[in-house]
Amino acid sequence: MASFEYNGNPSRVIFGSGTLSMLAAELARLEVCTPLFLSTPEQQGPTLELAKSLGARADHLFAEATMHTPLHITEKALGVANTCGVDSFVSLGGGSTIGLGKALSVRTGLVHICIPTTYAGSEMTPILGETVNGLKTTRRDPAILPTTVIYDVDLTLTLPAMMSATSGINAIAHAVEALYAANKNPIVSVLALEGIRPLARSLPTLVSSPSDISARKDALFGAWLCGFCLGSVDMALHHKLCHTLGGSFNLPHAETHTIILPHALAYNAPAIPEAMQKLAEVLPDSDGDAIKGLNVLLERLGVRTALKDFGLTEEDVTKAAEIALSKPYPNPRTLEMASIQELIRRAWVGEKARADL
Incomplete structure (x- = not known):
C-alpha cells in the first residue's frame, strides 16, 4: 500500500428518525441560547415553527438564503445577526441554507448547527463557495466546518x-x-x-x-x-x-x-x-x-x-x-x-x- 495522509473532520453527528427533537439539548450542550435560524424563502414556514418551538422570537429568522451563497446576502444576514445579538446559527434546509450558515459562522466564530433536508452534503465539508460579481470561488478552512449536524430522516420525507x-x-x-x-x-x-x-x-x-x-x-x-x-x-x-x-x-x-x-x-x-x-x-x-x-x-x-x-x-x-x-x-x-x-x-x-x- 502506498503512503498517504488522512485528516478526519471533527463534526458531531446525530443521525436517526425524530432527531430534530434533540436540537434544544444540543444548544444547551454547546451553552448557547439565542440562535439565528436560517432558511430559504420556501422553507420559512417550517423554520419559523421550529424557532418558535424553542422560544425564539420571530425576528430571529433570516429566510433569504440563496444558491451559490452571494456575498450581499451574507452581509445582510450578518446585519440581522448583529442587531439581534445572537450567539449561534441554526440552518435548516439544503446547500443554499447551509452555505449561508457556514459563511456566517466562519466570519463570526459562532456555533453553527446544521439540519439538512436534502442530500447536498455541504454540512460535512470545511469548504465554502461564495459568489461575488458573477464569479464563484471556494476556500477550505477547518473553521468553516459546522459544529453539529443533525440528520433527521423524517425531514426528507417531503422532499419532492x-x-x-x-x-x-x-x-x-x-x-x-x-x-x-x-x-x-x-x-x-x-x-x-x-x-x-x-x-x-x-x-x-x-x-x-x-x-x-x-x-x-x-x-x-x-x-x-x-x-x-x-x-x-x-x-x-x-x-x-x-x-x-x-x-x-x-x-x-x-x-x-x-x-x-x-x-x-x-x-x-x-x-x-x-x-x-x-x-x-x-x-x-x-x-x-x-x-x-x-x-x-x-x-x-x-x-x-x-x-x-x-x-x-x-x-x-x-x-x-x-x-x-x-x-x-x-x-x-x-x-x-x-x-x-x-x-x-x-x-x-x-x-x-x-x-x-
Missing part, C-alpha cells in the same frame, strides 16, 4: 421526487471525484464507495415511492458519507465546471451536478482505470462500465440532462470553458480547451456521456 434524485446525484458526484482526487487515500476511497452504493440503490425507489422510509434512510446515510469525502480531499474537473456554471451563469446547483457528472467522468476515464473499475462495481446495471452505469441511473431517475433546459445558451459554452480553465483545480487528466468545450457542449445539448473526448 425530482429534487431527491438530483440532490442524490449531487452527493454521488462528491464521492466519485474523491476516488481520483490528487490527494486521495484508501480510507476516503472506501467511504466513497460505501456512500455511492446506498444512494445508487435507493434513489430510483425514492422517485417512485418518495415516502419509503427505508430508502430515505439509505439515501441520507449515503449522502453523509459522500459529503464527508468531499470535505476530506481536493476537488477536480467536475466541481470546477459546476462551480463555473453555477456562479457565473446562475444554473441550479444539484441539477448542474447531475448533468455534468457522467461527462466529467468520461473525460477523466482514460487516466483513472482503477477508480472506474471500482465505481462500476457499486453502480447497478453498469456491466463493468461506470459511464454506462451513470447513464442508466439518470435514465431510471427521469432527470433532465441538458444544461440548455436551465438557461445556458449555446454562446455560453465557450465562455464557460474559458472561465473553468482560467483557474483550474488539480485533475488526473490534462485539461484541453477543445475537449472541455466539447464536454460542455454535450452537456448543453443533453447527449449521453461517452468516453471519446
Whole structure:
C-alpha cells in the first residue's frame, strides 16, 4: 500500500428518525441560547415553527438564503445577526441554507448547527463557495466546518421526487471525484464507495415511492458519507465546471451536478482505470462500465440532462470553458480547451456521456 495522509473532520453527528427533537439539548450542550435560524424563502414556514418551538422570537429568522451563497446576502444576514445579538446559527434546509450558515459562522466564530433536508452534503465539508460579481470561488478552512449536524430522516420525507434524485446525484458526484482526487487515500476511497452504493440503490425507489422510509434512510446515510469525502480531499474537473456554471451563469446547483457528472467522468476515464473499475462495481446495471452505469441511473431517475433546459445558451459554452480553465483545480487528466468545450457542449445539448473526448 502506498503512503498517504488522512485528516478526519471533527463534526458531531446525530443521525436517526425524530432527531430534530434533540436540537434544544444540543444548544444547551454547546451553552448557547439565542440562535439565528436560517432558511430559504420556501422553507420559512417550517423554520419559523421550529424557532418558535424553542422560544425564539420571530425576528430571529433570516429566510433569504440563496444558491451559490452571494456575498450581499451574507452581509445582510450578518446585519440581522448583529442587531439581534445572537450567539449561534441554526440552518435548516439544503446547500443554499447551509452555505449561508457556514459563511456566517466562519466570519463570526459562532456555533453553527446544521439540519439538512436534502442530500447536498455541504454540512460535512470545511469548504465554502461564495459568489461575488458573477464569479464563484471556494476556500477550505477547518473553521468553516459546522459544529453539529443533525440528520433527521423524517425531514426528507417531503422532499419532492425530482429534487431527491438530483440532490442524490449531487452527493454521488462528491464521492466519485474523491476516488481520483490528487490527494486521495484508501480510507476516503472506501467511504466513497460505501456512500455511492446506498444512494445508487435507493434513489430510483425514492422517485417512485418518495415516502419509503427505508430508502430515505439509505439515501441520507449515503449522502453523509459522500459529503464527508468531499470535505476530506481536493476537488477536480467536475466541481470546477459546476462551480463555473453555477456562479457565473446562475444554473441550479444539484441539477448542474447531475448533468455534468457522467461527462466529467468520461473525460477523466482514460487516466483513472482503477477508480472506474471500482465505481462500476457499486453502480447497478453498469456491466463493468461506470459511464454506462451513470447513464442508466439518470435514465431510471427521469432527470433532465441538458444544461440548455436551465438557461445556458449555446454562446455560453465557450465562455464557460474559458472561465473553468482560467483557474483550474488539480485533475488526473490534462485539461484541453477543445475537449472541455466539447464536454460542455454535450452537456448543453443533453447527449449521453461517452468516453471519446
